[in-house]
Amino acid sequence: MELELIPVKTRILTPKDDIVDTIEKYAKDMIGPDDVVSVAESVVAITQGRLVTPEELKPGFLAKLLCRFVPQKGSLSSAYGMQSAMAVEGEWRMTFAMLMGLLAKFVGRNGVFYELAGEQAALIDDVTGTMPPFDKCIVYGPHKPNDVAEAIKQRLGCYGAAVADVNDLKRAAVLGVSKGMQPEKLARILIDNPFGNASQRTPIVIIKNYAKVAAQATA
Amino acid sequence: MDWLVYLIVLIIVIAVAIWLYVARQGDVEVEFLVEQRTEFTLTNINANTAVFNCKVPFVNKGNQDGTIMDCYTRHLLPQEQFDAVELSSWLATEARPRTDGYFEALIVPLNTGETVDVTMKFTAKNGDIRAAMADMVDYTVDIVYQVVGRGELYITKNRMTVTADELIKSLNSSTAKA
Known part of the structure; x- marks a missing residue:
């Protein structure tokens, strides 16, 4: 089994949106219990009005x-x-x-x-x-990104969640994660910027099968 | 008291050094080279409307990178001067064409530049664009832009004159081709 990165397209999000509601609206049916949901930090910040x-x-x-x-x-x-x-x-x-x-x-x-x-x-x-x-x-950067990630995990029932800052220059930083996730490991997975550029409007990336692949690697 | 004199001299020297550093660093200086624009040419026409387009280069001739935060056209064709048409105008960078009139903020590195496409859309009030533009007049268009660099942001503009001759010439050449 391999990891699969699935970008999810949304409309332009604004300070009137709630990021957890948005993920639920656009990606709920695509997210399973073995998946990790990552979301772009600038979009989280915008929805927070920052x-x-x-x-x-x-x-x-x-x-x-x-x-x-x-x-x-x-x-x-x-x-x-x-x-x-x-x-x-x-x-x-x-x-x-x-x-x-x-x-x-x-x-x-x-x-x-x-x-x-x-x-x-x-x-x-x-x-x-x-x-x-x-x-x-x-x-600005997002406020309390760990809390945001934890809220995503709780609402969507996924394996984990992360708030990530990734660009096309092969720079990836994970600013916030739900409990048990390793930011450095997720940053390596997201290094090729699956969020795409801004005009692609894919601020959510689902890392499919994360838990199963991690279990395989451990075994 | 010698130490006080040394301290004051030191502060003055540091202040002068910083001032020289900032002065030498300079700032962004964007200019739309309206004198180098192309003539307006007809790009689309129907019975009621005619759309013309021209290209205007711009440069950052300053000493620092800068950002054009916003940029738009302001045409000055009052009804007192010419009442046969309604005019709308917009622009977009040649590299990022768009038709919504929105200007996406753009970094302009020093000693570089790009080109904007300026579009003028004339709509005849009487329903016949060729007849309406027969007595077209010269008018001016401002390219208004907001720039930010190291210092405070500012809004400025460069003005160009659109001549009736270039519009009618392009309009007539389309008739000839047709």
Whole structure:
């Protein structure tokens, strides 16, 4: 028996939607007790209303200054992205993290800024990061992803659930899992981005036969 | 008190260094090159409507990557000037064609650019588009866009003039082909 990854198409989800209700609506009949349900983190965040438009933000002096030290491709490289992170992680935490990050670079250590700046600093998607109509929004990371995953598992009766951040650059991170699931293992399974690009609108991926394959491997 | 002087000098030196860094870094600067646009050509016609299209390149000539968050056309053809047609207009990037008038936010790396397709749809008020456009006038179209880079976002526009000659020429050439 092999794992099978089944993307599930939905309509565009908004802050008016509940992610667990949505999975039940679109995928209930496809999910069995041996399956793991994974859902894209940005879509979970959107359904939680965790987004803001740049026009709603007023970048302060620190945001305007600190964003200048973030490489251009980063979501915090704009004053608005930086301000959005400061709004949730705190201005002084971000400033301290930036100072430490710059100092660490002098001794050849990268990534210190994101280690110290807080989880949301690494999860924020700047404008263009998500599908229309949310391409004009800054989207935060999801709130309590472990709880979301557990709620999915309880409602759908599946083997497990996960909230994942995957892209086409072969980067996969599992931000939240239901009890007993291993984030690293799920990240490896999802590494080829079965969620597809945003326009494909497949924010749910069912990992079929996960429990059986895991049992086979153990045996 | 020497240490206080050293501290003040150090702070001033750091502040100047940061200011120089930021000034040298610059920001995004997007421009729609309306003077390089193609002529409007007829792409679709029926008894009542005529649709014209032109291509307008844009570039980021600044020093940083930037994002065009939104972009749209604003045609300026008041009924006081020309009352024979109703005009609607929209644009989309050539690489991502769409017909809903929505502009998907787009990252424009520095020293790069793309092209937008600008569409003008004329609908005759009297039901005969060829007759309605016979006395067409020149008018202007603004390409309005919202840009964000390192600094504060801004909205600006570039204006182009659509000439009656180019529209009628394209309209007549379709008649000749027909």
